[in-house]
Amino acid sequence: MNTNSLVSISDITKEEMLDLLERASYFEAHPNSKLLDGRVAATLFFEPSTRTRLSFETAVNRLGGRVIGFSDASTSSTSKGETLKDTIKMVSNYADIIIMRHFLEGAARYATEVTDVPVVNAGDGANQHPSQTMLDLYSILKTQGKLEGLNIAMVGDLKYGRTVHSLLMAMRYFNPVFHFVSSPQLRMPQEYIDVCRREGIAYTEHTEFSPEVINSADILYMTRVQRERFSDAMEYEKVKNLYTLRNAMLADSKPNLRVLHPLPRVNEIDRDVDDNPKAYYFEQARNGVYARQAIITRALGIQIPPK
Ligand code: CP
Secondary structure (H helix, E strand, O other): OOOEEEOOHHHHOOHHHHHHHHHHHHHHOOOOOOOOOOOOEEEEEOOOOOOOHHHHHHHHHHOOEEEEEOOOOHHHHHHOOOOHHHHHHHHEEEOOEEEEEOOOOOHHHHHHOOOOOOOOEEEEEEEOOHHHHHHHHHHHHHOOOOOOOOEEOOOOOOOOHHHHHHHHHHHHHHOOOOEEEOHHHHHHHHHHHHHHOOOOOEEEEEOOOOHHHHOOEEEEOOOOOHHHHHOHHHHHHOOOOOOOOOOHHHOOOOOOEEEOOOOOOOOOOOHHHHHOHHHOOHHHHHHHHHHHHHHHHHHHHOOOOOO
């Protein structure tokens, strides 16, 4: 096992998170370098992705490294029955770092147990998405000028949305006030509610996406209902259209409010929000390159700023 792996945001301390944010800021100012000259990154995506895979690959390319991997596991020997263990052991022969998305919760943790190469979890089922959290934190810091004491509304699929789980675990260090807006079927899992209770974090659960929630928020974190996690299509049909943010709903929001979304979106943010200066989701995705450059260099033990 490599201790520089990043499987869950809970694996790193507040200080390590702040170090990653400083690194991200460095890479925003210095996006291109040869820090990974001669190194190879493997991107193994057992689930679809646009932003995560392409921003990780952009990060490696901008750092002067090379990328191998697959974006569709059906083109790999997984389709012939090769196990995840054997796949990871093989790729460890070729790459200096493994960046992996998998549909099974715990798959990235398992990968760390069968290799000495650092593993970065690019999303495991409905569990965690720590690199998304680092770009979310970076986006929050850039737009709010601080992480402390913010009012954060999380809206939509709080059950299956791995990004909100990771974000909650990261923000718990920064004295937040949370508003969780979801249908009863998709409420924040009890284990995360328990974290809030145990750590004295203020939170309120809502089923209504009310003006009070919107107008008190510093960050409105919208999420997609994760159709691919439902075993019953009818259950998805019941909840898929419950919450849609429209531009008019932002009329009385705070001046510093920013709307975030890990993307992709379906219908939870109307297109008429896109031109509102408070819409930040496209810039948020761009921040993913800097945050992932930070994660990769940390995982490989590269000092930033370089000597
Ligand atoms: N935010 C996110 O994980 O997007 P992708 O699924 O496109 O990687």
